[in-house]
Amino acid sequence: MTRCPKPEMWVRYAAGELADRPRRALQTHLESCDACRREVRDLARGLEAMESLEREPALRPEMLDTLHRRLRVAAANRSTRPRVITLVARYGWAAAAAAVLVVALVLNLPKPTVPAALPGNHQAESLQEVAAAIELLRVADNGTTPLPPQNLFPADRQNELDLLLELDDAGLLLDYFMSQDKLQG
């Protein structure tokens, strides 16, 4: 009898996620191994148990109405988004980085540390660099005073910011900073 494969391999087998060749090799092993047959039977039973749950549970009509209403409001707001967000959303971080440089030159600001690539490419050196770039964009767009660094990440909105960073989405991150602007008046 061949050596028993790792349990994790049987998970993929039971779930039907293996390519033909490894699947056939495991089948051959199963023919001569009681322990692995029991293992696969248990895993298949676990998977089968989940099938008892309704995959698409019915939702309350009121909840669906609210969802559609909120989506329509969000769609309407798209057309009124600040121009800088639309541009950055459309052309990506290359536009943002270019804009930061232009703003810095025009306003004769100290040269900002512009990240070589921003979060969409997972190469930003630090969140602070991203924040600094966005802050300059916002200042340019609104004519407001730059926020001190500690105000860029207020503790009471840290969870929200963490989530946005996990989402790794430039548009949402910019929305966050624009809403910061509104909160700060």
Next chain:
Amino acid sequence: MALRDKDSDAQERQLAAYAPRVYGLLVRMVGNRDTAEDLTQETLLRAFRAFETYRPEGKFRAWIFRIARNAARDWLRRRPLEPALGFDADWLEAAPASPRRQSRPEDRLLHGERASKVEAALRRLPAPDREILLLRYYGELAFNDIAKVTGEPLGTVLARAHRALKKMAELVPEEEP
């Protein structure tokens, strides 16, 4: 009347179609129907707002479920109190049986009993293990995709799935033929 963007209409329909499955995941992650409804809306709104920047590098479904999973995780981190059991008793009410399963009263009864045993077994799993099974079932995601959603190595995801499936097999009696 304001003109509506055709893209927005299509995106709205596309996202709304995910609402039941996203809700199914969330209600079992947060254990509370009202919260799950709120988080379902938040998830789909976030996805809608992010549509402009969405790059189809992976599966769209995995992207949606990643947003949902992170929203639930964020809520669980922020919630004020750790509930003893943490789950409402209305999961089953929130998940009525499909018409196929409702065809005969005895089928409905059997299905209801079994589903409640599955619900109870799920609640006994550690949250990270339960999450893997839920992402697989509601998102219909392969383990590779689940690893991307949770940000864990594939080996960790498979080890969690193995532990969770064995526990489910132990806790849920075999279905009558």
